[in-house]
Amino acid sequence: xxxxxxxxxxxxxxxxxxxxxxxxxxxxxxxxxxxxxxxxxxxxxxxxxxxxxxxxxxxxxxxxxxxxxxxxxxxxxxxxxxxxxxxxxxxxxxxxxxxxxxxxxxxxxxxxxxxxxxxxxxxxxxxxxxxxxxxxxxxxxxxxxxxxxxxxxxxxxxxxxxxxxxxxxxxxxxxxxxxxxxxxxxxxxxxxxxxxxxxxxxxxxxxxxxxxxxxxxxxxxxxxxxxxxxxxxxxxxxxxxxxxxxxxxxxxxxxxxxxxxxxxxxxxxxxxxxxxxxxxxxxxxxxxxxxxxxxxxxxxxxxxxxxxxxxxxxxxxxxxxxxxxxxxxxxxxxxxxxxxxxxxxxxxxxxxxxxxxxxxxxxxxxxxxxxxxxxxxxxxxxxxxxxxxxxxxxxxx
Numbered sequence: 001x002x003x004x005x006x007x008x009x010x011x012x013x014x015x016x017x018x019x020x021x022x023x024x025x026x027x028x029x030x031x032x033x034x035x036x037x038x039x040x041x042x043x044x045x046x047x048x049x050x051x052x053x054x055x056x057x058x059x060x061x062x063x064x065x066x067x068x069x070x071x072x073x074x075x076x077x078x079x080x081x082x083x084x085x086x087x088x089x090x091x092x093x094x095x096x097x098x099x100x101x102x103x104x105x106x107x108x109x110x111x112x113x114x115x116x117x118x119x120x121x122x123x124x125x126x127x128x129x130x131x132x133x134x135x136x137x138x139x140x141x142x143x144x145x146x147x148x149x150x151x152x153x154x155x156x157x158x159x160x161x162x163x164x165x166x167x168x169x170x171x172x173x174x175x176x177x178x179x180x181x182x183x184x185x186x187x188x189x190x191x192x193x194x195x196x197x198x199x200x201x202x203x204x205x206x207x208x209x210x211x212x213x214x215x216x217x218x219x220x221x222x223x224x225x226x227x228x229x230x231x232x233x234x235x236x237x238x239x240x241x242x243x244x245x246x247x248x249x250x251x252x253x254x255x256x257x258x259x260x261x262x263x264x265x266x267x268x269x270x271x272x273x274x275x276x277x278x279x280x281x282x283x284x285x286x287x288x289x290x291x292x293x294x295x296x297x298x299x300x301x302x303x304x305x306x307x308x309x310x311x312x313x314x315x316x317x318x319x320x321x322x323x324x325x326x327x328x329x330x331x332x333x334x335x336x337x338x339x340x341x342x343x344x345x346x347x348x349x350x351x352x353x354x355x356x357x358x359x360x361x362x363x364x365x366x367x368x369x370x371x372x373x374x375x376x377x378x379x380x381x382x383x384x385x386x387x388x389x390x391x392x393x394x395x396x397x
Contacts, residue, residue, distance in 0.1 A: 004266070007137055012128045015186030016121070020144035022179040023083055028152025028254075030090045030172030032247055033165040037093075039238050042100055045079040045361065046353035049108065049235035050346070051100075058111040075127065075331070076189040078120035082200065083179040085113035090173035093167045111342075122334035126327070127190055135273075135319050139265020142315070143258055157247015168383040206332045215324050218382030220340055223314050225379075226281050227374040228344025230307065233288045234353030238363040244295050248260025252301040256308030273316035274387060281376040288369035291362050 003252040007013055031052050036045075089109040098106075122138075129137040159168055210216050233251060235244040260280070264273065287307040295303065318337070325333045348368065357365035 001280055004136075004140065007129060007133055007140055012187055012242060013125075013137065013140075015182060016124060016128065017144050018186075019179050020121075021080075021148045021181050022182065022294070023086070024145050024148035024173050025152045026083070026090070026172040026175035028148060028250070029156045029159075029168050030086070030093070030158035032152070032250065033158070033168035033172070034093060034107070035246070036160055037165040038100055038103065042352075045236065045239045047100060048238050049232070049349040049353035051103065052235060052238075052349065055302075058108045063240050066142075067110045069283065074189045075120045075124045076187045078185060079124060079187070080180045080183050082114035083183070085110035087173045087176035087180065090169045090176060094169035094173065094265060102284070104137065107371055108246045120335075123331040123340075124187065124190075124332055129332065134322060135270070135315055137374050139261045139312075139315055139319060142261040142265070142312075144392055145254075145257070147254075147258055151251075153189045154247060154251035157244050157251070161244055161245065182346045182356050200237055203332065206329050209396055210333065211337055213324075214382070216321065218379055219317055219321050219324070219386055220337065222277075222281070222376070222383055223317050224340040224344035226284060226376050227314070227341060228346075228348035229312065229351070229368045229375070230284050230288065230310075230348070231345040232348030232350075232368045233291070233353075233365040234304075235349035235352045236356050236364060237256065239356060240291070240361040240365075241297055241300065248297065249300060249304050249351070253304040253308040256305035259305075260312030261307035263309075264315050270319075273319065277313045277383065278376060278380060280310045280313035282310070283307065284351040285311070285369040285372035285376070288365045292366040294362050300392060314317060317383075320388075323388075345397055 008017070030051065035048050035052040039048040042048070046145065089106050092109075093103060094107045117327055121141075125137050125141065126134065129375055159171075234250070236247040240246070241249055256275050256293055258355075264276070264280075287303040290303045291300065320332060320336065322330075352368055359367070
């Protein structure tokens with residue numbers, strides 16, 4: 001499977017793509033509204049960053065105890081949990097006169113609800129597309145993320161000029177509810193993986209095997225840490241450019257991510273994907289050094305766009321992760337990836353906000369970029385163990 005026509009010929013993939021689009025539009029609009037509301041009421045870069053990117057820290061508890069529900073629960077049922085929870089949370093965020101403390105409590109709802117099932121979408125993808133279509137299918141879902149972040153953040157930035165944050169929360173809530181309904185009507189249910197082990201026991205054993213393996217551990221770190229630090233840069237867009245400017249910056253970075261996924265997923269031959277992992281990781285961080293010079297918004301948009309193409313390095317890294325693990329643990333494999341990615345982003349956003357409080361947004365971005373490049377370089381030896389030419393180990397629980 002090598003073309004978009006082939007992958008979109010699968011009816012359930014079309015539904016999965018649509019769900020991804022609607023869900024990401026809801027999250028983008030709701031996240032921008034929450035960030036703008038928090039910054040307006042507190043003036044704090046740290047709290048603003050946490051409001052937009054800190055929620056995934058809550059998923060740590062579920063990932064350590066019940067993450068294998070991604071494999072033991074039917075994937076359609078599991079995949080509806082997160083959009084329903086987002087719909088509830090956004091409706092509550094639209095209530096007037098909420099303190100920032102209550103807003104953070106409500107923010108926890110979708111992450112608590114989805115902490116046990118974060119790998120369900122990738123499990124569905126594996127069930128829907130043939131094995132040779134995984135990278136293209138994953139890249140195409142990433143395109144949905146990129147397109148709808150562009151649309152969501154761009155539209156959100158425009159709407160904030162004319163409407164209140166409460167109106168944006170209501171739009172986001174309706175979109176999230178629609179995503180849950182689309183999953184229910186368009187995806188057939190599949191059985192969960194039968195396991196004789198208790199949920200908590202299986203979760204801990206598989207997590208231990210994945211994080212203890214010299215093959216998969218560097219893969220996870222390479223997908224979690226550099227990404228998280230650069231998201232820390234993005235978390236400072238509101239303090240750097242204001243509410244409307246931040247919306248355009250988020251849209252530009254989403255567009256750059258979209259371009260990277262299209263090029264790597266569709267046009268780069270499989271034999272060349274592994275060779276561009278480190279260059280793309282460096283590209284992800286390098287343009288943020290330009291923010292040290294406080295560029296105007298037009299230049300900042302270009303820098304953010306170019307940098308975000310580097311996120312596409314995660315596609316060949318995920319391909320290696322699939323090759324290094326067993327199918328029966330695939331939901332938890334990607335659930336752990338998703339949780340670690342989001343937690344890394346939350347930590348990066350927290351660090352970025354703390355640095356900005358001391359150094360200012362521009363110097364904080366430059367510092368995070370330098371650290372990201374150093375970590376990318378340090379992970380190169382470990383990633384060689386999972387390279388196709390040297391890989392010989394498949395992780396089992």
